[in-house]
Amino acid sequence: MEKQGLRYVRYADDFSIYTKSEHSARKIGNNIFMFLRDKLRLPINREKSGIRKPVNFTILGYSFVPTYVKGEKGKYQLVVSAKSWKSIREKMKTITRKTTPMTFDERIRKIKETSEGWLNYFRMASIQGKLKDIDGWVRNRLRYCIWHNWKKPERKRKNLIRLGVEIEMAYQWSRSRMGGWAIAQSPILGTTITIAKLRKRGYEAMLSYYEKVAPHLNEPLYTRPVRTVV
Template sequence: MKGIQDFIEHKPRLKVNEENSAVDRPGKRKILGFSFTFHKEPKVRIAKESIRRLHKKIRASRKMSYTMDYRIEKLNQYLMGWCSYFALADTISTFKQLDSWIRRQLRMCLWKNWKKPKTKYTNLIKLGTPPSKAWEWANSHKGYWRISNSPILHRNLGNSYWSHRGLKSLQNRYETLRQIS
């Protein structure tokens, strides 16, 4: 570390930040939100801290009482920028998982917005749920997060529903950006 620091400070005359600088294996370090795998040929991946920050930002937005269209619009703006930045990573599975998690967050927000059992029942019927199942789920006392992963909401508020509402897929955006570069 000392030799590298001396070289950087004397030859190109740059200042080394000692708090953020270290000599270590690539898999153990985080650089600009990216990290590397431990394989013989390391691949670029998104650092876990960057994914945690994305989760935290999306969770914070669910407390706001936005309309669903406005929520999706703002979410698309943020996610498209985030995806463009992290498109260098070789981790399509991360983008698939994030897509799934985001849709579940939106299902939870929608379920929360419906509030009363009668509203839930009516909206489930509109989505094509059989009346007996709609009544059963509308009167469920399970938590919002648990119900957001229920088979009824998962089927009726699936990928096609959210794409119709305007939600853009991170996975599709990632694949498009990878083809361009």
């Protein structure tokens, strides 16, 4: 494939070839199928094999979305697949579950290990917007863990006062009938258990780490597949 100048991605026994037109895709696909079947005598999974547009294709957790640039057509951007987003959210949800027997420092360490591993793998994708959303969600879950750990109203009151909340307001919030998750998302914790305070405990937002490792933030990474083969 390299000798023929084809653009392809291979992982183990899976591979995909990228072409500029459906006609080229069909021609190359037929040649590849015959070579694998007749020359190498390898079985071909017909359900997984075929010709697809990039928007209907995922590979190794990545997907493609078209980019809309004036005067340019046929360009696509790498993004993270829906399945991969669901996977990282489930992992973060498990780590930040308030009933999970884990100290706060252990949670922070687990978040760091999980997010850095995931972002190192997906650093080529354009995902800033979704990372902002997941970061806010994770921070609120951490606040919920802290609120839950304070347990008794009197302890909540004292801790709120230590964080700078006025005495009367601290009393009201410590006796609030609102659910813990609602309080975690409220200004009372957002303005006291701030991002800066979480950072002092070792927390780093996924977006912050991504901006360190993503190679394409200054020059957006585009790819040009029009049809996907095999």
